[in-house]
Structures are given as structure tokens and as C-alpha cells.
Amino acid sequence: MPIGYEDITILITGTLIAICCALTGSLLMLRRMALAGDAIAHAVLPGIVIAFLLSGSRSSPFMIAGAAAIGLFTTFSIEMLQKKARLQNDASIGLTFTFLFATGIILLSMLAGQVDLDQDCVLYGELAYVPLDVWITPSGTVMGPRALWVTAVLCLLLLALIIVARRPLLLTTFDPAYASAIGVSVPFYHYLLMGSVSVTTVVSFELVGAILVVALLIAPAATAYMLTDNFRMLLVLACLAGAVAVAAGYAMAATLDTSIAGSIATANGLLFMLAFIFSPQHGLLFRKKRKPVIH
Amino acid sequence: MDYAIEIHDLTVAFDRKPVLWNIDAHLPAGKLIGILGPNGAGKSTLIKTIMGLIPAGSGYVKIFGQPLKEVRKRVSYVPQRETIDWDFPVSVMDVALMGRYAHTGMFGKLRRADRDIALDALRKVGMEAFANRQIGRLSGGQQQRTFLARALAQRADLYLMDEPFAGVDAATEKAVITLLREMTTQGKTVLVVHHNLQSARQYFDHLLLLNTRLVACGPAPEVFTPDNLRDTYGGNLTLLTDVANLMHQEQHPVRENKLQQE
Numbered sequence: 250m251p252i253g254y255e256d257i258t259i260l261i262t263g264t265l266i267a268i269c270c271a272l273t274g275s276l277l278m279l280r281r282m283a284l285a286g287d288a289i290a291h292a293v294l295p296g297i298v299i300a301f302l303l304s305g306s307r308s309s310p311f312m313i314a315g316a317a318a319i320g321l322f323t324t325f326s327i328e329m330l331q332k333k334a335r336l337q338n339d340a341s342i343g344l345t346f347t348f349l350f351a352t353g354i355i356l357l358s359m360l361a362g363q364v365d366l367d368q369d370c371v372l373y374g375e376l377a378y379v380p381l382d383v384w385i386t387p388s389g390t391v392m393g394p395r396a397l398w399v400t401a402v403l404c405l406l407l408l409a410l411i412i413v414a415r416r417p418l419l420l421t422t423f424d425p426a427y428a429s430a431i432g433v434s435v436p437f438y439h440y441l442l443m444g445s446v447s448v449t450t451v452v453s454f455e456l457v458g459a460i461l462v463v464a465l466l467i468a469p470a471a472t473a474y475m476l477t478d479n480f481r482m483l484l485v486l487a488c489l490a491g492a493v494a495v496a497a498g499y500a501m502a503a504t505l506d507t508s509i510a511g512s513i514a515t516a517n518g519l520l521f522m523l524a525f526i527f528s529p530q531h532g533l534l535f536r537k538k539r540k541p542v543i544h
Numbered sequence: 545m546d547y548a549i550e551i552h553d554l555t556v557a558f559d560r561k562p563v564l565w566n567i568d569a570h571l572p573a574g575k576l577i578g579i580l581g582p583n584g585a586g587k588s589t590l591i592k593t594i595m596g597l598i599p600a601g602s603g604y605v606k607i608f609g610q611p612l613k614e615v616r617k618r619v620s621y622v623p624q625r626e627t628i629d630w631d632f633p634v635s636v637m638d639v640a641l642m643g644r645y646a647h648t649g650m651f652g653k654l655r656r657a658d659r660d661i662a663l664d665a666l667r668k669v670g671m672e673a674f675a676n677r678q679i680g681r682l683s684g685g686q687q688q689r690t691f692l693a694r695a696l697a698q699r700a701d702l703y704l705m706d707e708p709f710a711g712v713d714a715a716t717e718k719a720v721i722t723l724l725r726e727m728t729t730q731g732k733t734v735l736v737v738h739h740n741l742q743s744a745r746q747y748f749d750h751l752l753l754l755n756t757r758l759v760a761c762g763p764a765p766e767v768f769t770p771d772n773l774r775d776t777y778g779g780n781l782t783l784l785t786d787v788a789n790l791m792h793q794e795q796h797p798v799r800e801n802k803l804q805q806e
Binding site: 279281413414416417419420422423424426427429430431432433474477478479480482483 | 592595596597613616617619620621623627628629632633634635638642645646650651678694698
């Protein structure tokens, strides 16, 4: 099968999304908050629908802001339920996101006739539509696929954020008590990360769907976790794993003529299994050969 | 007299239940100070409140005569071992370098001098050979020494340590206490949450006995009395026998035990 212009735009957009998700997902995983990422990915649905109703267009800055706000609200609500209602962390997560997601579904089905927002598309995403939604400037210049621009900008922003704030992000994740002892605001970086996760999720939404964005958040991070003991390397490998999964998944979808998002998620799972079995440090095969810890 | 820490009428409560009640104490600079008390006495809470990690319900703390904000760089903290995620992808050197963040800031450049200071701190605790090892692949004692190195790398004047001897081997405990002694001779103040009555008397210059309220605070020989210990540990029978044993040992120095340990 020859690779055409459409394939390339889909692949680049998919890879950019995978990188955004891998970066934020790695930080979430290290904070033992991977499930909070899952929660946000679902909870932003009502935010998207409402923002869509108000603004009338998809992937507008308005929509991203609305979803980011609801993402932060989700984080806040999970913490509040834990503290004030004394619910366990997983129970608070389960309660919050199912409620918000369900609200989103109801809104979506009630307004199905009025809005150009397809339920299937929101839940499962459709990367194949990327080349069709073209960004045309008011002066009439055709800039290429809109999703490509949005994901590229997000990817650059996230990379800049992680490079500039790598030290406080690492410190507040690893040892929040020490971080606040030396004067770093732990809540600030917590909400900064949660905000980033929300924005990433919204942008990824229409491309890979609410459910499979979770795979992109967690799987590449988990794969990288199997392969390295170094923080910087973990981020690099997670991005790589995400990108490889996109390419492999896309090829698989083209060959089998099946769902792109589904294939990418499957490829992510397979990559993790490979790392889990063959990793030189933590893999099943080599684990026994590792030097024991000297006490 | 110079005070490292002044605690004024400090009360801390969780869910309206007081954990620390009306604590008023002055801790001298340049001393090795132990905080003793039963489980749930508020020992960790006291340290965390001094560090500003937990807000005070009422009262206040001054460090070197100033509010914490003004002297943050001069204060270092060694957390309890079980609060750390040991699978985290950081090496021993990464942890030691975090001690320099207080000086370089979160966005400043780490210079060669900072690396040298971190490496020097690792050398002092005997961990330089493990600099590149991931922290989960260390023994308990090595892990504790790594975090001590981070505190040393910060080059602070006041060190707050939460149970540094929990889950640590005897050799490390000895090495660490020697190092802490050395630090106090250089004028540093070290405040240690401790749970072992047996060793407390030998280790510390100054003791703070705590059980929600302050039972006693002063030079170790003055404070370490059966009455004070009974007040601190309440009617806990096993502990009371411990105390009785300790008093007994006091009359007959602990030579035998020491020999066995070595």
C-alpha cells in the first residue's frame, strides 16, 4: 500500500498526540495518579459538549479552555470527596468521572439533532477524518489539517513546560514534603499538570476518543517504566513507545481494514508486553539474573 | 543564648482533635536534639509544623529568630523512609543534587560546584560508590544515608529528621550518629524524631519529651528522669518496664550490651 499525503498527515498528527499523552501520562504514573488521568479523559465530555453548544465549533480555544476548567474541577472534586466525605481515592475517582461522563452522554444524546458532534466519534475517535478538517484562514489561505496545527502547538508547549519546569515537576512528584519545605508550591505544579492533562485529553478526544486516550496516557509510560531507571530517559522512551505504537497501529488498521484508534491502543498493549518480557532490567526473562541488593 | 527554634503556644489539630497542645519550647543552636514520645504523640507533626508543611492552629514558630520564610535555605528536612516511592526513576546522585535546588532555585543552572558539593556529601555518608544506582536497589541503611546526603548537600544550619533510624542497620545508625555529632561541633543544629528509649540517653545533648503536650524540654541528663518518662509514656506497662530497666542500667553502665552489639 503506497503512503499518500493523507496517511502522512494522519501519522504525524497521531504521533504528536501520542507524544503529548506520553509526556503527561508519565508524570501522572510517577505520581500514582494514572487513574486520575482516566477520570479526566472521561469527565471533560460535558465540558466539550457545553463549550460546543456555546461556541458552535470544535477545537476552538474556547472549547479547550472549557474542558481544561472541567478537568481541574474533576481533580478538585476527587480531592474534596477524599478529604471531606472521607471516601477512598479510587471511590472518589469512580464517583466523579462516571457522573460527569454520564452527564456528557445525556447532553450529547439530547442534542444529537442540533449539534454536529457524533457520539461514536467522541467515544471512539476517528483519526481518519484528520485530513478532511482543513484550517482555512479568513484571507482564504489553506493551512492544512487543523488537528495537525493544534496538536503541534500543544506538543511544543508541553515540551517547553517539561524542559523549563523539569526540576520542580520532578521534585514535587518524588518528594512533595521536601519540595514544600524548600519553598516550592506543590499545589501549583499539581494543578499545572492536571490542567495539562485536561488540555491534552481534549485535543486528543476527537482523534482517538475518550476511551482510548487513556491507553495513550498510561501504556507508553508503563512501557518506558519497564525499560529505564532514569527520569529523563523515561520521558524520552515513553514518547518513542507512543510514536511506535501509532505507526504500528496505523499499519495494522490499514492492513486489517479496522479501527485506527483500536489498533493503536492494541499496539500500545503489545509494546508493553514486549517490554515486560524482554526488558534487560525489569523484564520477566532477565529478572533472575539481576544482582541481589547488598545489605 | 542562641536559639535555633522557638516554639510559642503552638497548637495543631486534625478534624478538631488536637495533636499538639499548647507547646512552648526553646531549642538551643549547635546541639543534637531528640524528640521522644509514644506513637501518636505528635512527634512528626511537630517537625512538619516547624517546616511549615502543616499549618499551626494557633501559636507560631521562629527559626533563628525569624519566620521560616526568611530562613528556608538554612533549614533542611529528611522525611520518613516509608513516605518515599523507592521505585521512582532517580539515582542516588539525583537525590543528592536535589539538596542544591534550595540554592540554585527551581530554574537556575546547576553548576559544577553544585555537583561537587553533592558528591562531597555522598562521600561523607559513604555513598559515592553508589552515585549512579537507582534508589530502590539500595539497602535500608543506604537509602537513609542517601537522604542524609541530600540534607548535607543543602549546607543548611538546621536539620530536621523524621525517624532517621527506622529500618536502618546498626552500622549505619552508628555512622550517622557520628556524622550528626560532627555536624553539631561545627555549629549545626540537628533535631531528630526518635523512638528508641534505649539509645536516646546516649545520643542526644538535649531532649524534648512529647505526648500531645510538652512533658519536658532541656539538657538530656536533666530531662531523662523516670518521672518525666512516666508522664510521657503514660500507663503503658511494657514501656514502664523498659523505663525501669533503663534506670537499672543507668546504675550499671551498659557495657555488656555494647559489647554484644559490636
